[in-house]
Amino acid sequence: MHKATEFRLEAHPLVPLALERLEELANDLFYSWDHGVRRLFARIDLRLWQKVEHNPKLFLRRVAQDRLDEAAEDRAFLAEYRQVLSSYDAYLEAGPGPEVTEKLDPETALVAYFCAEFGFHESFPIYSGGLGILAGDHCKAASDLALPFVAVGLLYQQGYFIQSIDAQGQQIARYQSHSSDELPITPVEKNGQVLKVSVPFPDRNVFARVWEARVGHIRLYLLDSHTEENSAEDQDLTLQLYGGDESTRISQEMLLGIGGTRVLEALGLKPTVWHINEGHAAFQILERCRQTMAEGLTFEAALEAVAGATLFTTHTPVAAGHDIFPRNLVQHAMGRYLEESGLDFEKVFALGDKDDGVTFNMTSLGLRGSRFHNGVSRIHGGIASQMEGDIWPQVPAEENPISYITNGVHVPTFLAPEWVSLFDIQASTWKSELRNPAFWEFIDQIPDYHYWSVHKALKQQMGEYIVRRLKRQHKRNGTGHSVTQRMTRPLVSTDKDTLVIGFARRFATYKRATLIFSDLDRLQRILTDPDRPVVLVFAGKAHPRDKPGQQLIKVIHDLSMHPSMMGHLILLEDYDQAMARRLLSGVDVWLNTPEYPKEASGTSGEKAAVNGALNLSVLDGWWGEGYDGKNGWAIPPRDIGLDAEFRNEEEARDLVDLLEFEVVPLYYERASQGYSKGWVKRSKASMKTITPRFNSQRMVMDYVTNFYQTASSQGARLMADGGALATELADWKARVREAWSGVELSVVGCVEARCPHSGTVDFRVQALLNGLSADDVRVECLISPECTGTHKTPGPASFFLEQESEADGRTVFATQVQPSYPGLQTLRLRMYPYHKALTHPLEMGAMLWV
Numbered sequence: 001m002h003k004a005t006e007f008r009l010e011a012h013p014l015v016p017l018a019l020e021r022l023e024e025l026a027n028d029l030f031y032s033w034d035h036g037v038r039r040l041f042a043r044i045d046l047r048l049w050q051k052v053e054h055n056p057k058l059f060l061r062r063v064a065q066d067r068l069d070e071a072a073e074d075r076a077f078l079a080e081y082r083q084v085l086s087s088y089d090a091y092l093e094a095g096p097g098p099e100v101t102e103k104l105d106p107e108t109a110l111v112a113y114f115c116a117e118f119g120f121h122e123s124f125p126i127y128s129g130g131l132g133i134l135a136g137d138h139c140k141a142a143s144d145l146a147l148p149f150v151a152v153g154l155l156y157q158q159g160y161f162i163q164s165i166d167a168q169g170q171q172i173a174r175y176q177s178h179s180s181d182e183l184p185i186t187p188v189e190k191n192g193q194v195l196k197v198s199v200p201f202p203d204r205n206v207f208a209r210v211w212e213a214r215v216g217h218i219r220l221y222l223l224d225s226h227t228e229e230n231s232a233e234d235q236d237l238t239l240q241l242y243g244g245d246e247s248t249r250i251s252q253e254m255l256l257g258i259g260g261t262r263v264l265e266a267l268g269l270k271p272t273v274w275h276i277n278e279g280h281a282a283f284q285i286l287e288r289c290r291q292t293m294a295e296g297l298t299f300e301a302a303l304e305a306v307a308g309a310t311l312f313t314t315h316t317p318v319a320a321g322h323d324i325f326p327r328n329l330v331q332h333a334m335g336r337y338l339e340e341s342g343l344d345f346e347k348v349f350a351l352g353d354k355d356d357g358v359t360f361n362m363t364s365l366g367l368r369g370s371r372f373h374n375g376v377s378r379i380h381g382g383i384a385s386q387m388e389g390d391i392w393p394q395v396p397a398e399e400n401p402i403s404y405i406t407n408g409v410h411v412p413t414f415l416a417p418e419w420v421s422l423f424d425i426q427a428s429t430w431k432s433e434l435r436n437p438a439f440w441e442f443i444d445q446i447p448d449y450h451y452w453s454v455h456k457a458l459k460q461q462m463g464e465y466i467v468r469r470l471k472r473q474h475k476r477n478g479t480g481h482s483v484t485q486r487m488t489r490p491l492v493s494t495d496k497d498t499l500v501i502g503f504a505r506r507f508a509t510y511k512r513a514t515l516i517f518s519d520l521d522r523l524q525r526i527l528t529d530p531d532r533p534v535v536l537v538f539a540g541k542a543h544p545r546d547k548p549g550q551q552l553i554k555v556i557h558d559l560s561m562h563p564s565m566m567g568h569l570i571l572l573e574d575y576d577q578a579m580a581r582r583l584l585s586g587v588d589v590w591l592n593t594p595e596y597p598k599e600a601s602g603t604s605g606e607k608a609a610v611n612g613a614l615n616l617s618v619l620d621g622w623w624g625e626g627y628d629g630k631n632g633w634a635i636p637p638r639d640i641g642l643d644a645e646f647r648n649e650e651e652a653r654d655l656v657d658l659l660e661f662e663v664v665p666l667y668y669e670r671a672s673q674g675y676s677k678g679w680v681k682r683s684k685a686s687m688k689t690i691t692p693r694f695n696s697q698r699m700v701m702d703y704v705t706n707f708y709q710t711a712s713s714q715g716a717r718l719m720a721d722g723g724a725l726a727t728e729l730a731d732w733k734a735r736v737r738e739a740w741s742g743v744e745l746s747v748v749g750c751v752e753a754r755c756p757h758s759g760t761v762d763f764r765v766q767a768l769l770n771g772l773s774a775d776d777v778r779v780e781c782l783i784s785p786e787c788t789g790t791h792k793t794p795g796p797a798s799f800f801l802e803q804e805s806e807a808d809g810r811t812v813f814a815t816q817v818q819p820s821y822p823g824l825q826t827l828r829l830r831m832y833p834y835h836k837a838l839t840h841p842l843e844m845g846a847m848l849w850v
Contacts, residue, residue: 013065016072021085026056027184028214030091032121033140033413035420036084043080044071054578055123058182091216096146099701103709106148111708112271113138113151114260114281116252117241118220122577124183124213125159126222128241129506129541131315133577134376134603135277137410141696143216144412147704150269152260152281154252155185155211155222156241163541165573167477169557173544175240185211185222190266196227197262199254200337206234206251208259210266221267223259242543250325250333253362257283258337265291272712274310275703276370279323279362285310285369286348290341297723299347300730303369305723308839309715310370311707314363314402316600317383318510323362330360354390367391367402371714371839372707375404376601379624383597392845395832401840405706406622407601408699411691414607416585418454422446434697443688451684452675455612459500462586463491466537469572469579486566490535497675499534499667501616502587502608504575507542507549510598514555516591516659518652526660527568532668534659535568536591537583539575580604585611588679589663592617593655595647596637609690612683616658618651622694631686633658714839729837733844735772736833742770745779745831745848748812760816763801765829765850767811774803778834778841779813785821797821801829 015022022040031037041056042049045067052058071077096106104111115135119127127133135151142149161173180187188195188210198205207230208223225237237251244252261284264271276282285306292302315321325333330352331345338345349357352365367373367388375381381404385397392400411434412420423430426446433439467488474484490498507513516536517523527534538556542549553571560569572579584590590608592599592615599621606622609615615632617623627634635654638647669676692698718726748764755761763781779801797820801813819825829850832842 010061012061013063013068015060016068018072018078019068019081022056022081023060025084025088026060027186028088028216029120029124029140029184029220030088030143030214030216031056031184032124032136033410034084034088035417036080036087039417040077040081040084043077044068053122055182057184058123061182094146096148100145100147100704103704104148104712106146108272109148109708109712110269110271111142111147111149111273111275112264112269113142113149113275113277114256114284115151115153115277116256116280118151118153119577120215125178125576126153126156126241128160130603131278134315134407137408137413137603137696138277138700139215139218139220140410140413141408141700143218144697145700145704146217147700149218150264150271151215151218151220152256152263153220153222154238154241154256155180155224156238157224157226158240158243160241161541161544163574164476165473165553165557165571167479169554169561169571171542171544171550171553180211180224183213185213188212188221188267195263195266196229197223197259197266199259199262200340201234201251201254202332202336204231204234206230206237206255206259208238208255210263221260221263223255223263225255246325246329247333249323250329253280253323254283254333254337257281257285258287260284261287261291272309272715273708274306274711275708276310276312276366278313278315279366282312282352282362282366282369285351285365286338286341286343290343292719292723293342295723297727298730299343300734301723301727303351304730304733304837305715305718305726307369307371308718308726309711311372311374311703311711312366312370313374313376313405314366314384314388314600315376316598317380317387318508318598324354325360325362327358327360363388364391371401371843372711373402374707375402377406377621377625378404379597379620380404380600383600392842394847395842395845399842400845401843403706405699405702406625406694407603407606408694408696409603409606409610410696411610414581414584415610416458416581418458419585419611422450422454434692434695435701437689437692440688440692443684446684448675448677448680449673451612452680455683456497456675458611459497459586459588462500462582465579465582465586466491466570466572470570473573483561483566487560487570488567490533490567491570496533499532499589499664500537500587501534501589501591502537502539502583502613503591503593504537504539504572504580504583505592505602505604507540507552508546509548509552510595512593512595512648513538513540513552515593515648515652516655517555517559518649519656520559522656522660524564524568526656526664527565529664532664533568534664535570537570537572537587539572539579539583541575580607584608584613587613588667589613590615590617592623593635593651594618594620595644596620596640603694606690606694609686609694612687614663614679614682614686616655616663626690626694628685628689630682631689632682633662710839718837725837729835732776732835732837736776736844736846739770739772740833740846742768743772743831743848744768744770745829745850747829747850751827755819757819757822760818761827762814762816763799763827763829764804764812764814765801765831767813767831768809769811772833774806774811774813776833776835777831779829779831781815781817782828782830783817783820783825784828785823785825 117127117132118135119132120136157177158175164172195210198207208225209227211222213220226235288306289302351368352360354361354364375384385402389397427442556571560571584607590605590613602621605615618635745767752761781799783797801815804812804814832847
């Protein structure tokens with residue numbers, strides 16, 4: 001018997017006139033954080049809404065005509081529809097507040113934000129994990145604040161992979177292509193034609209058409225190489241996120257950085273601030289230099305002008321997170337572009353050189369091509385300063401220009417609807433108070449029983465969700481029904497509210513997903529206590545080429561299937577934003593055990609905390625700032641100089657101790673009310689302390705205040721009068737670099753060791769400036785109390801020495817220093833180049849100490 005050929009046919013319904021704006025809502029990623037919009041589609045046909053994975057645009061293509069017609073006649077539905085539209089229109093009509101307009105003039109300023117991935121919603125799969133979710137949250141907060149803001153990325157046909165885990169615990173990666181008409185995007189047109197840009201590649205031009213995604217107040221432009229002008233190989237450049245080899249990666253990054261800059265130019269957009277979010281987009285620096293050189297500036301002057309308006313954010317201290325390309329690949333891939341642009345290869349390569357001419361580091365390019373730089377937590381800012389210290393070789397790491405802004409999460413996206421409803425009742429203005437910690441004290445006024453009932457409802461929904469996912473997973477793998485029942489029984493048990501701990505994130509080895517299993521017998525005893533049971537829920541993906549990460553998945557899978565752990569350890573497949581929302585709002589504890597200091601920030605714990613979950617985490621990343629002793633539990637990291645195996649053992653012991661002696665007892669410390677008053681108190685403390693400090697509105701306003709405002713004015717200043725100041729600065733830097741190796745500094749005479757409290761000490765130093773003038777340098781005295789004499793901790797007090805005399809080619813600088821502190825203190829003297837046009841006083845990385 002022959003199998004018949006199957007042809008797919010999709011009959012599209014017509015949206016009734018009364019509901020015509022459903023299509024507008026489906027084409028604005030506003031739906032990704034607005035529960036009301038998503039609820040509208042779910043109300044029309046819940047099963048279809050779930051089947052299309054909450055994709056409103058695909059939903060409107062497949063929903064039955066009669067369902068739409070019924071909704072158009074349903075008075076209750078129409079009332080909700082009008083209410084959602086009213087809220088949507090009010091959101092779009094709201095302009096920026098004074099906190100924004102005082103720093104960025106919407107008429108003249110524009111922030112351009114480049115990133116390789118954007119994670120708005122599971123229906124728009126152009127993200128893989130933390131970086132993409134962070135970028136999506138950054139855009140959402142920029143929309144909430146009505147910033148003058150535009151984002152640029154790539155449109156991947158298949159995006160990141162879909163994960164399944166087979167019966168043996170092996171991760172299976174599957175890719176699924178997504179048609180553009182299924183996604184919330186529209187083609188960009190210019191002069192009646194689809195807008196396309198081209199980028200010179202070896203022996204050909206690669207073309208990319210441009211798509212626009214609406215994100216409330218802002219726009220995201222995406223480049224797509226799947227167009228007829230390109231060869232089949234070039235069409236696949238935007239096939240997969242983080243797919244392919246080094247050649248594919250550098251090609252994607254050329255398309256993003258160079259092509260993305262050309263998109264904004266073609267649209268007539270003139271950003272005043274350029275934010276490069278991780279090194280993938282750093283080639284934009286070269287394209288902007290090319291554009292600036294066309295205005296008559298040299299490469300060096302153009303680089304100063306470009307860098308002065310540019311912020312570079314680095315996101316990871318893990319080496320694998322930084323793109324590094326061999327010299328010959330860069331020369332081949334970039335050769336034709338550089339030749340056509342008038343850029344010298346050696347000068348360009350020097351911007352990314354981190355290995356004496358052997359390799360090209362995109363992070364180094366981002367840092368050398370920008371004047372504003374940041375890590376993504378306080379700890380990470382310090383680590384990044386050390387890691388990238390060779391960019392500023394003579395400057396102490398703690399003083400180099402790398403700062404930090406701690407990541408935050410978009411609260412409206414991740415806060416469960418049940419909490420939203422409760423907050424609307426208890427404190428209706430909460431959405432406008434996300435940056436006001438004092439306001440969030442209202443959490444304490446919520447009755448404990450009411451607070452706990454919300455959490456229990458969310459936990460029950462999570463349990464039902466996990467059971468559905470696990471049954472589907474087991475059915476596909478042929479797992480026995482009895483196994484599924486045993487594994488899910490604790491989650492559906494009505495006689496005992498079981499403590500649930502969640503661990504869901506990328507399975508990279510440094511995240512140490514299996515640390516909790518270090519003492520398996522002890523853990524098993526804790527989890528399976530019949531009076532105080534515990535369930536661990538794990539989820540996450542490992543990169544298809546990360547074999548050690550995939551092995552972690554197999555280890556957890558095998559443990560979950562062991563009879564002694566069954567029902568107390570669950571591993572879910574295909575972690576995405578939909579699953580994240582369920583787990584983050586339903587678990588009691590969020591577990592995070594990274595190897596310090598490799599967790600740059602981490603944001604999943606922030607999302608859990610805003611939903612009342614308690615963090616149990618190593619003091620790394622954001623938790624190093626968020627933990628206050630009362631809002632969760634902390635594992636102090638051991639000194640990184642100790643043996644790694646010893647560190648793992650000690651931190652694992654801390655983890656299990658906390659679990660056995662603090663977490664589990666507190667959760668089950670129940671009286672007649674049926675829940676733990678102590679747990680609710682700690683949960684409230686978590687919610688009220690973390691929500692206003694670690695949300696994306698606070699994060700983006702920190703960027704506005706600390707970077708965007710200054711970068712916008714600095715870029716304009718350098719380019720004024722045809723780039724006169726940029727040219728002056730470039731020439732000055734060249735002169736300083738030529739002279740600096742011959743500069744010397746020494747003390748004149750003896751320095752007094754004692755003086756009265758109100759007295760002064762005379763300081764004189766002489767400098768051989770090797771052709772520089774006294775105006776080209778600053779001589780500074782740093783004063784620190786009880787200092788060890790090292791150069792690691794400059795004190796808060798400083799004095800600048802003034803030129804006193806000049807003779808025989810030597811310049812004397814002098815000052816009178818009054819002791820800043822009582823008792824013993826350390827005075828240190830140093831000199832570094834200085835020019836009025838510098839963005840950061842130490843950006844040249846040159847410094848001499850006496």
